[in-house]
Amino acid sequence: MTDAEDEVVGLASELIAIDTTNTADAGGPGTERPAAEYVAGKLSEVGYDVTYVESGAPGRGNVIARLAGADPSRGALLVHGHLDVVPADPSDWTVHPFSGEVRDGYVWGRGAVDMKGTLAQTLAVARRFKRAGVVPPRDLIFAYVSDEEAGGRHGASWLVDHRPELFEGATEAISEVGGFSVTAGGRRAYLVETAEKGTMWLRLHARGTAGHGSLLHTDNAVAKLAAAVTRLDRHRFPLLLTPPVRDLLTGLAEMSGIRFDPADPEPFVARLGHLSRMIGASLRDTATVTMLNAGYKTNVVPSAAHATVDARMLPGREEAFERELVEVLGPDVRPEWDTMPAVSTTFDGHLVDAMAAAIEAEDPGARLLPYLLPAGTDAKSFRRLGIRHFGFAPLRLPPDLDFTSLFHGVDERVPVDALTFGTRVLDRLLRSS
Template sequence: MDQPIHPEARAADAADAEVVAICQELVRIDSSNYGPREARGETEVARLVGGLLSEIGVRSRIYESEPGRPTLVAEWAPEGTDMTRPALLLHGHSDVVPAVAADWTVDPFSGELRDGCLCGRGTLDMKGYLAMVLSAIRARHRRGQTPSRPVRFILFADEEGSGTLGSTWLAEHHPEVFDGVTEAISEVGGFSVTAPGGQRVYVVQTAEKGLWWFRMTTTGSAGHGSMRNPDNAVSRLAQALGRISDHSWPDLHHPAQEEFLSQFEQLWSTEVDHHRLEESLAPLGPLSRMVAACSANTVTPTVLTAGYKVNVIPTRASAELDARFIPGHEQEMIDTIKGLAGPGVEFETISRKPSAEAPFEGPAVGAIRSALAGEDPGAIVLPYLNSAGTDAKGFARLPDGRVIHCYGCTPLRLPSDFDFISLFHGVDERVPLETLAFGARVVDRILQEA
């Protein structure tokens, strides 16, 4: 890895001049999202971002779904911008997942610099990307350079809560915010994986699974724990969960997944066994888990609730599950889950978000390819299907039927031994300083070429 270059060593008008300092400021705001009624810090993040934009004459507007849940929208189109072209949307989110300080080796909200890295919650997800975008835009302003087309910038609230109070709310209540936008770039993608030949492969999200978070509840007869009870709600729930967990979901061969696997076979000189997919993908390291999860629908039990005393059989038992579906297979997955659960099981939706997919072509994709190659000659860019979700779910297809092509490219040139996937939402989240600087330079090129 190249030696980290600290921000004070950058030219004042360089794209990466402020990226570390801005990221530190963002990380030092605790914007943990514990749930709809337990979020914090989003207003402070929006205020900081709005201030950084205001300093270069960019006005922003705040939309609040609820008090303290702001989404910031700004338009950057300085004089000389080609206003005949559709706008490019760059978006991110202000919230982060919580961090338990006792588990970390540094204060998760300190923004500490250590061992060539910026440490803290959100450095990867996704305050680092916000810093890249802001540093690049501010540098272009100082240089007097316009973007290739108008740039819409949106800072969403509540992404870590599935976007209900952020991107989904904004698309439903203020679809006009997306007027003129045809393409969008954000997370999760753009990070590098090193192939056996030493080439860096950058994976760009062109599709993401949809989600159905739901609660299953069973009822039965209360009774004493010392007696047999064939009408036991806990047993009925456990049996339903067992059938769902044991189900073998079929490979659905999504085009983005198939393209990634085909390229993987060539670059790694191996053959993929679809029946032992995660094992076949082991050379990818931790990324193998994410890729392997994208050949089929997945359903994962995450929360169990039943009873209040060991010798009392309760009348109700419930479980919460995280189900993710391949684009185009939502209803098929839901019907299968309900069929596996069997009779006597009630279902309640906690959150249901659509999948998203876009063609791996067009101005934004061309700019991503060119920008990555410009900063990392020989870079290989591949599409992939993301097993998780982003704010794109909220607006990729607007209520009026408009479609926005959404891509995940947070540019991260990573050392070959850097465990990016495990640090995402993990303990001791951190990003190499040179990786942040690289990302800001790539974003600058995208603004020039998209």
């Protein structure tokens, strides 16, 4: 094992043990500072000149370090990830979510998958390169940022707006939610995120006439809102096969020997097992009701009711989605929203070739396939600097592991050998990209 492989599990465990829960409270202090200081210390220890920045709010720590490459004229590669994690209730877990426990061949805890395991991989490789005096082909910018789980307003988005010089010269980036393996027909493919849906976080408001719950009511805000969100929940937005999804399904069909009909892809997607929920969500826009808020006493009809909706739109569908959304909700509900645009790039170029070569060297016979992520990442912020983004955080996974369910799930964990495998792949990639 290299020194990077040797220390990646320990780094992941120690990062998970630092509770960086992001509750999305815009007015509250950040929790990322201790993890950012940990990363800064690990980088400084081997000789990096580290920049520590708090992005617009106390405790929102971010760490950026650059490793000079052999050819300064080439665009730099940004290797980024987020330090924050979503909440976890310890009573639901087999192990404490902030233990970082290593058990049964896995590293357990909130962030093992999303995405402190990946941060440990990039940190281990960055430390190895500095210790060994490795000079990569082009500049590498390592960035560990805050607030991704709440849209990056106090993280990547703030840095892009206020400290863009930290990413000077970056033309491409790699980060989370890609590079993991799937198995079809006894063969492995590694999925590379080349696109992700746009994000719309909606707040729905219904007004009515307040009164006593024992009387007849024809203007009930709660009933209006309930009817609207029920219509939205039952509505199916039109199917659209985007280029990365078409390429992914075509590749999986070739590997599995199962027929894929581009005009009717859903039967094929339904046969993809654990992948079907994620890939199914990439076939059309979605709108999921996540919170309801109304009333304050059993016998009082309130004058207002509110809901929140997590909506995701395919690239190019933003305007059409808004029109369709308003029509489905109807006139009794007033929507307001914040949006982040979809991101997409083509599946080609030297960086993609280098990914394929790094995977082939460590897993001969495997192939790369593009895909569209139905969620969102900090790529939405970095694209404003003209940076082309790929999701590539390599992990070779057991075929029976329901990997996508571990994102924000109970008992989040990552295989130890997947972490060491991905560390080797990243080492090869960053030496040759």
